[in-house]
Amino acid sequence: xxxxxxxxxxxxxxxxxxxxxxxxxxxxxxxMYWYRQDPGLGLRLIYYSFDVKDINKGExxxxxxxxxxxxxxxxxxxxxxxxxxxxxxxxxTSDWGAGDSNEQFFGPxxxxxxx
Amino acid sequence: AQSVTQLGSHVSVSEGALVLLxxxxxxxxxxxxxxxxxxxxxxxxxxLKYTSAATLVKGIxxxxxxxxxxxxxxxxxxxxxxxxxxxxxxxxxxxxxxxSYQLTFGKGTxxxxxx
Numbered sequence: 049x050x051x052x053x054x055x056x057x058x059x060x061x062x063x064x065x066x067x068x069x070x071x072x073x074x075x076x077x078x079x080m081y082w083y084r085q086d087p088g089l090g091l092r093l094i095y096y097s098f099d100v101k102d103i104n105k106g107e108x109x110x111x112x113x114x115x116x117x118x119x120x121x122x123x124x125x126x127x128x129x130x131x132x133x134x135x136x137x138x139x140x141t142s143d144w145g146a147g148d149s150n151e152q153f154f155g156p157x158x159x160x161x162x163x
Numbered sequence: 164a165q166s167v168t169q170l171g172s173h174v175s176v177s178e179g180a181l182v183l184l185x186x187x188x189x190x191x192x193x194x195x196x197x198x199x200x201x202x203x204x205x206x207x208x209x210x211l212k213y214t215s216a217a218t219l220v221k222g223i224x225x226x227x228x229x230x231x232x233x234x235x236x237x238x239x240x241x242x243x244x245x246x247x248x249x250x251x252x253x254x255x256x257x258x259x260x261x262x263s264y265q266l267t268f269g270k271g272t273x274x275x276x277x278x
Contacts, residue, residue, distance in 0.1 A: 052206075081266075088172060090253060090270040091207075106265075138206060142266075149195040149214045150257040152266050154206040 051075045052155035054139050060161045067126040069158050071139030079144060080122040081152065082106075082114060085136040094137075097122055098144075129162040136160075165190040165256050169269035177277045182241040184272050186228075186254030189235060196237040197255040197266070198228055207253065213237060224248070249276045 052073045061067050071080065078099050083091040093106030095114040103114055111133060115123045126133055136159050140152040170185040188194060196213040211222025218230045224247075228239045237254060254269040 088270060090268040092268075093265065096265075140207075149197075149212060150266055151195075151197065151209060151212055154199075154208075156206040 052139060052141055052153055054137075054155040054158050056158060057156065058159045060163065061129055062163050063130055065129050065162075067129050067160065069124045069137055069139075069160070071122045071124070071155055073120050073139075073141045073153075073155075075141050075143070075153060076119075077141035077143045077153070078119065079142045080116065081140040081142070082112075082122070082124045083138045083140065084108065084133075085138060085157075091138065094124065126160075126162075129160075131162045134160060134162045165194065165258055165265070165267050167254050167256050167267055167269035169252075169254050169272050171272050172270065173273045173275065175275040175277055176244045178246055179243050182226075182239070182244045182248065182274065184239040184252050184254075184274065186237045186239065186269060187235055188237060188254070188256045190256055190258055192258045195257040196228075196230060197257070198222065198226070198237075198239050199253045199255060199268075201251045201253065201271075203250070210239070210252070244274075244276045246276050246278065249274055 055070045081096045082094040085091050097103045097116045100116050113125045139155040142152045166189045168187045198210040199207040211220045213220050213230045221227045226241045251271045251273045253271050255266050257266045
C-alpha cells in the first residue's frame with residue numbers, strides 16, 4: 049500500500065466551484081505539505097503544516113486554504129476555482145529530528161483542470 | 164534564502180551515453196541537496212540525497228551526484244543511459260539547522276533517451 053495517498057487522482061471542474069483535494073499518509077510523519085506543479089516552473093509550495101495545530105502559508109497560498117484534520121490527513125481547498133489553478137497538485141510528508149534532512153515523500157498527485 | 168538553478172530544461176542523450184544533469188544552488192547555510200525523478204503520470208521519487216556525510220553520493224538506478232561546495236553544484240550523472248531513464252528530474256535544496264523546513268525545487272530537466 050502507498051504511504052502517501054491523494055484523492056481524487058483526476059478532477060475536472062468549472063470556474064467558481066469549490067474543490068477539495070485530500071491527502072492521507074501512513075508514514076507517521078508530523079510534517080505535511082501541498083505543492084503545485086506547472087510545466088517549466090517546477091514545484092511551488094502552497095501550504096505546510098508541522099502538526100495538527102500548526103499551519104503555514106507557502107510561496108503561493110492565495111486562492112487556497114488547508115485543513116489538518118489529524119496527523120495523517122491534510123486537505124487542500126480551492127474556495128472558488130479559476131482556470132489558472134489548473135495544475136498537478138502534490139502532497140508530501142517529512143519527519144524531523146536531530147540530523148534529519150527534511151527529505152520529503154510524495155503522493156502520486158492530483159491532476160486538476162478548471163474550465 | 165535558498166534557490167536552485169537547473170541548466171537545461173530538456174536534455175537528450177543516446178542510449179548508452181553519459182547522462183549529465185546540472186544543478187547549482189545557493190544557500191546561506193550548509194545545505195542538504197536532493198535529486199528527485201518523476202516518471203510520466205507519477206509522483207516524485209527520491210534518487211539520492213546529500214547530507215554532508217560524503218561528497219559523492221550514490222543513488223538508485225546507477226545515478227550518482229557530487230557535492231562541490233566551491234562551485235555550489237550538485238550535478239547528477241549516470242555513465243550509461245537506458246531507455247527507462249527518460250523522465251523529468253528535479254534538484255532540490257533544504258537548509259540545515261534548527262527550524263529549517265522548506266524544500267526549494269529547481270524547474271526541472273526533462274531527459275529524453277534516443278535509441
